[in-house]
Amino acid sequence: MREKVIKILEDIRADIDFNHLTQKLIDDEMLDSFDIISIVGELNEAFDVDISVDELLPENFNTPDAMVELITKLQQE
């Protein structure tokens, strides 16, 4: 799942090396709100989940692992 998430992220922001992050994606403003909206759309489609407005929190999108965790949680619900 992680690879798939990384692939989606790279398609949207090719300029960021998501495998070797030294900063947090949201807290350190590496991604903007338009990126997040695109990412959520792609993740929803790729993993058949429904990321809601209430889940649009920095901690859910700060790292690829946080996104994987969010998707796993939504799939298990």
Next chain:
Amino acid sequence: MTFVSAVFGVFFIGISILYFCVKREYRWIVLLFGSYFFYWMSSKSLTVVLLFMTIVTFAVGKIIDARNQKSAAYLKEHGELQSGERKAYKNNCKKINTRILILGILLDLSILLFLKYFNFFSDNINELLGWFKIPAGVPTLGLLVPIGLSFYTLQAIAYMTDVYRGKYRADRNFFQFMLFMSYFPQIVQGPIARHDHLAKQLYEGHDFDYQRCTFGLQLALWGLIKKLVIADRLAVPVNMIFNNYGNYSGLVVLLAAFGYGLQVYADFSGGMDLVRGLSQILGIELQLNFKQPYFAKSIEEFWRRWHITLGAWMKDYVFYPLSLSKISGSIGKKTRKIFGNNIGKKIPSFIAMFIVYFLVGFWHGPEWKYIAYGIWNGIFIMSGILLEEFYSNTKKKLGIQEERYSWKAFQTFRTIVLCSVGRFFSRADNLLAAFLMIASTLKGFSNIAFLVDRTLINLGLDTADWVVLCIMLLIMLGVDTAHEKGIKIRQAIAGQGIVFRWLIYYAAIFAVIIFGMYGSGYDSASFIYQQF
């Protein structure tokens, strides 16, 4: 009954005494009784609209919540289900819940659309038919809009949607929910409350607290000053120019729009200070609706500081649902391919943003000028985002240092000018008048003779009034500057000696009594946003 009236003062004192005298667990009943009494005094038989919306919203919330609980219990009981089966079950439940939610929203929204917008639609349809020489077919109805309808409809939609999203459980007590929907300080013009912020505060009951009471009174008094001394005084020259715009041109017309912006700010934020202050006396903290908007450095920031609860509502219940929808996702995919990631990713959000600002404008009133007002703001926000890189490169080329005060002052000035021009749309009699006024500002723009001839005096305020107005505007600027710097004025006053404290209190009370605009010709009773 309106907030700025002696009757309301007596009513509020009575409610407050009763509130603190009865047992804690019954205090919400006092508020409910007071809220319905207040609403009945203001809207008479139209109270039935509020009651109907309350019943619909409560019922929809209850049904969705019960279904959410039932499906969660079912899934817990049937842990053996395969992931595909669980998903199918969940999707089925969600589909039905979505239908119930849409039905609830349509029921609530249809009341607003019918009472507030029916004549707008009928006029426009008839106009359109007229173009094709077809006689008017849709009647115009003499409809009355109940006070606060635009505000509590949004509150109801937010509640049902939040329950649907599982953000919180539905209210269990119908009568308490009646209070949430009708709480008298905020029903007239907001702030647009969220159930998870307000409901518990309303239901739990609060004891009397002397310091909270004095802080609340101070805030309410400051709200009255903004409303009666500043807004109602500014209204005189502003109305004079807007109502006779053919007689004026150049800078004075632009200043009228700027003045109207300040008038609305003093009126609306004053109203908010008043109701927040009164609520604080009862121990109930209403949401902040303004954060020094005139310090904004862009229109986008202005809207984050102005009517915050409406902006937040639009973000949570229109912008994100649209941006995160499947259609938006597929549009984004296509636009990223066509225009590249940088521009393409923004297009779905721009579509959602355009809809949001269209709705913000239309929410203000059933007129094209309000739609233009919303779109005016939306266009500048979108162009700011779209041209961000261009602006950034230009700034680099020109050697502009963004941290310099001069640049920040320019940004603030630019925002104020753009917002002021936008005010032509919201205040002018109609869309055509707004365009004519904007065009007339360019005629003799550099002529500043009006500052020294009798133009200002002929706008309805005498010299003393202008002096009072200027001093009060400076005080308002000072208060906003202090807030911007994080200074807590009421705490600072509380830390002063008794003489100084009471000097300020008396000055504030006398400012309202002596400098407030009363009497015939001044409609001090109503707030501008009350009509929206």
